[in-house]
Amino acid sequence: MKKKRDSIGFLSSLFAIVVGLLVGLVILLISNPSQAAAGFITILTGPLTHGSKGVGQVFYYATPIILTGLSVGFAFKTGLFNIGAPGQFIVGAFAAVVVGIKCGFLGGIHWLVALLAAMIAGALWGAIPGLVKAYFNVNEVIACIMTNYIGMYMVNYLISTNKSLYDKIYNYSKNVAGTANIPKMGLDVIFEGSSVNGGFFIAVAAAAVIFILLEKTTFGYELKAAGFNKDASRYAGMNEKRNIILSMAIAGALSGIAGALLYLAGSGKHIEIADVLAGEGFTGISVALLGLSNPVGVLLAGIFIAYITAGGFYLQLLNFSTEIIDVIIAVIIYFSAFSLFVRVFISGLRRKREEHAAGGKGEGGKKE
């Protein structure tokens, strides 16, 4: 039973991907018919045609969105919609960058402390919507949107007014100390020339931890019960308020780590002083939807979205604009949001097939 349901979920995500790619093909055909076929092949195989560097870049792009995907997906499983990932992401990134710039004396554990700081900052930022939901019954979506903007403007303000953090010439945060960068953990050898680093392993480990937390512990049992049926969890005497706050804090911590991993990647990324919410946070929602909020699904979905995003960059070689990839991703998300509909459709097909198979024995003549 469980296997079957999971496979239907997987098929519905696959279906969404196929439809999204087909729409992409149509757009390619409309904008430049002669290059469309080549463009489509580029989307599908782009990252693979550039050797190990291309593949490495995919993992590099995937790292932060796997974590924001886990953040949103985890909250989903516990019945909360964490749309606050962009805010938690940037607050986490800020904490990491502050530690990264100022605490060079830490030496070998510098990056670890920076990561920890990001995690705590993200958790605190995520806990705020949890607190106001638990105690004042404010919808977490609204509180999350607020904390997104507050987080972004606050970080902009704190960096641009602080000389030790601000690089005036480029209008972004200063470089972090070399010791704050996440170690490569051997990935630079395998994927030569790419920006991938140990952060990817951290993302995989986070997925594993979330999986164990949700599936094996009493805490996860409580959180999921609250997600499936809040009233029943109350009836069973579970501490609703505590669970909401902790769940949002954990989601926030994951987004915070995502922020740290992006800006401590050693790839020349800086926090730019611009009034834009972090895209990685919103992509997390897409990743969680496509991965059906399941930690393993999120891991695969994150890599997939990173893969076609990377493919999209190579589209420029054929004079297509990279926005086509954004459209394709949007269509995929659109259809994975329809996953319920798709699931019903697929299970209908499956039942029909089974009926056909059993038709010989039964009464036959099934009219529809």
Add this chain to the structure above:
Amino acid sequence: MEARMDYIIEMLDITKEFPGIIANDHITLQLKKGEIHALLGENGAGKSTLMSVLFGLYQPEGGCIRVRGKEVKINNPLDANALGIGMVHQHFKLVHNFTVLQNIVLGKEDTKNGLLEMKAARKKVMELSEKYHLSVEPDAVISDITVGMQQRVEILKMLYRDNDILIFDEPTAVLTPQEIDELMNIMRELVSEGKSIIFITHKLNEIKAVANRCSVLRRGRYIGTVDVAGTDREALSEMMVGHKVQLTVEKEEAKPSGVVLAVNGLVVKSKKQGHTRDIIRNVTFQVQRGEIVCIAGIDGNGQTELVEAVTGMIKADGGSISVKGEDITKKSIRYRNTHGMSHIPEDRHKHGLVLDYSLEENLVLQDYFEPQFQSRGFIRRDAVHSYAEKLIQKFDIRSGQGTATKARSMSGGNQQKAIIARELTKKHELLVAVQPTRGLDVGAIEFIHKEIIKERDAGAAVLLVSLELEEVMNLSDRILVLYEGEIVGQLDPKKTTVQELGLYMAGSRRGEAG
């Protein structure tokens, strides 16, 4: 098949399938003009499906429908209406902030120059109301009138549309005994005026009281049609269930010994704005070890709030609640659950189960945190599994895939059995059971009643809340009647009648409060 004109409706050989089940398997129902024809069957026997086919909500896969001797195809409720078929649904379909008159004409309004014209409608409604003794206030808003009057509005809706084939879907479920008598009279009157009635129910008394003939369905199959006058209740119930059933519950005299639950001056205030009236007003009672105390009353008189205050789901605004002498008024739900209280909730889908959890996960919903089932925060899956296996066997819980079955895919009866297994197995001295047999078939009801009596005999105190009068009379050792948030009477089920109980429930009689 010859069409005989004395049948006003013939549903011949109707078959309706849903994925996985055949809801109606070659069912035949023939309604004579001017009769009350009961349609009897347990929950899930296919009564509602059959009526939905007649009303045009479903299309059958096989069989045909004849109305007044002519074969017809009913594609939607409008077609059914055009043929003179009307239905009073179990859950009324009324617009709550409209008046009685507006509800009756809704969908069939007269207009003049594009504006509503109510005069003629008002006249017709008043005439119908007088003719059939259906007293209603045409200008009262639906949300202000009693359930009984709402039902009369539904009946008037059918009559206003000149329907002469009337379907009543479990019409007595929401009524007091007095209102039920009144409804029976109305039905007799309707028939004497030439209407024909299909009366869906699973209550045998009502069939005996009012129906001419009765068709019985069981698990989607047609069992037969009998003359009611020549058939006794036992025979009807055997046709319905398929085997002999005990209609009364056998139990020994109660031996109360020592107070377990003591409720003292309990007050619950309404949380809705603008309502100043307290929902529970100064309620005091006790439940002793070894007795079943039943809170009776018409739905909405404060039963839900009373139980929620006792179990901790809502806060008490005054008074105290104690279990075994310990004041628990301010304690958490978890504290109460782990200190002697078991609770079978009113709504098994909302509170009793996490439907997306498996059966075994649901069976430990109240004690997953006990050392027996967890170590250092990790759930001991094998311990949970073997515990679930034990309960499944002991309580005969049936499900498709054993312990791994999702609660959602189980039948209502087995879902309820799972809750009962969990609550009775866990350590407790007080059992709070709210509507424990709601929506279940006769077999499951019998099982649950036996388990509750076993509980009592094993020395638990049982607080039962039920809206089913038969259950109240059969199961309880002491009845407390709740009316508008107050206990208006304490009755001994052996020394009282359903009629007397009904008078208390309707608030027209008061006695010594417990």
